[in-house]
Amino acid sequence: MTERPTLFWISGSTPAWRVMLALTLKGVAFESRRLDTGEDENRQAQYLALNPKGQVPTPVWGDVVIRESLAILGWLDRAFPARPIWGQDAAEAASVWQDVALLIEDLHPHLSEVGLGLMRREVIPKEAITALEAETDAWCVRLEASNYLGGTAPMASDIWLYPALYWIGRGVALNANPPVSLTDFITSCPALAAWRARMAALPGVADTYPPHWRTS
Ligand SMILES: N[C@@H](CCC(=O)N[C@@H](CS)C(=O)NCC(=O)O)C(=O)O
Incomplete structure (x- = not known):
């Protein structure tokens, strides 16, 4: 898979911030999609299809859509093994x-x-x-x-x-x-x-x- 992951996030969300930090520390380039809760962007049908709770973070990478920040941190280390965040061994x-x-x-x-x-x-x-x-x-x-x-x-x-x-x-x-x-x-x-x-x-x-x- 060559394209970059897209990360849906909300400003001030600590789980979303964690995922952004992990991407940054691992040096994984990503497309940023900030959602505006004032405009209910996380409640639109298109986003709910990705994350039925309307929550962030949600990374999308090809067919891969992941919810829950800890699961995302785990996925990141398997998908992008360089610069591990879950230890070397x-x-x-x-x-x-x-x-x-x-x-x-x-x-x-x-x-x-x-x-x-x-x-x-x-x-x-x-x-x-x-x-x-x-x-x-x-x-x-x-x-x-x-x-x-x-x-x-x-x-x-x-x-x-x-x-x-x-x-x-x-x-x-x-x-x-x-x-x-x-x-x-x-x-x-x-x-x-x-x-x-x-x-x-x-x-x-x-x-x-x-x-x-x-x-x-
Ligand atoms: N357990 C989830 C928590 C996600 C979560 O609570 N996200 C909040 C922001 S901190 C959210 O998207 N809230 C928007 C809403 O529920 O409308 C995770 O770690 O990813």
Whole structure:
């Protein structure tokens, strides 16, 4: 197959951002199809035929149409094996999967509670913030020992975490009086801040930042 994959995405969607990051880090050129939710572009029959939930991300490559960001990250490594994001061998693959599973199992519930609260401009329970900080600290400690969660190069675990932390930052920016501890959520952990800067400096990564977050 020679043509490039087409990626359907929505600005500000962390799952879509992950897939865009993976394509970028793997050096896979793709056609970008940003959908405008204000115009219900993700609810049109043509798009629903690709993704019946009307959700993003959805990559299309010839006859291949995939939904669910994690499945897409898995597919990408098989379809475009250069510059793997799921490790170089069986042991590394297991280690990356272990991290992704732990991020989803242990970090995501707290991230979700705090992030959704911020998006809805609700008062965030102190315990929820403390739990998020404790979980984030554990990943920060990991990053004191290596440049990336994946070791010497970013893997699917780094790709999972990067947009997730920016999503909290976006929620903080949307609130007039966000909880103080969330305003220095990243900078309070130097290893995490350094990792984020390292990720952002990789070729093409800065361009994946959600465009509407730059302007509103
Ligand atoms: N589990 C899915 C989640 C996808 C998802 O929730 N996408 C949201 C954006 S973050 C979406 O497309 N929302 C648009 C809508 O439902 O109308 C994945 O990881 O791909």
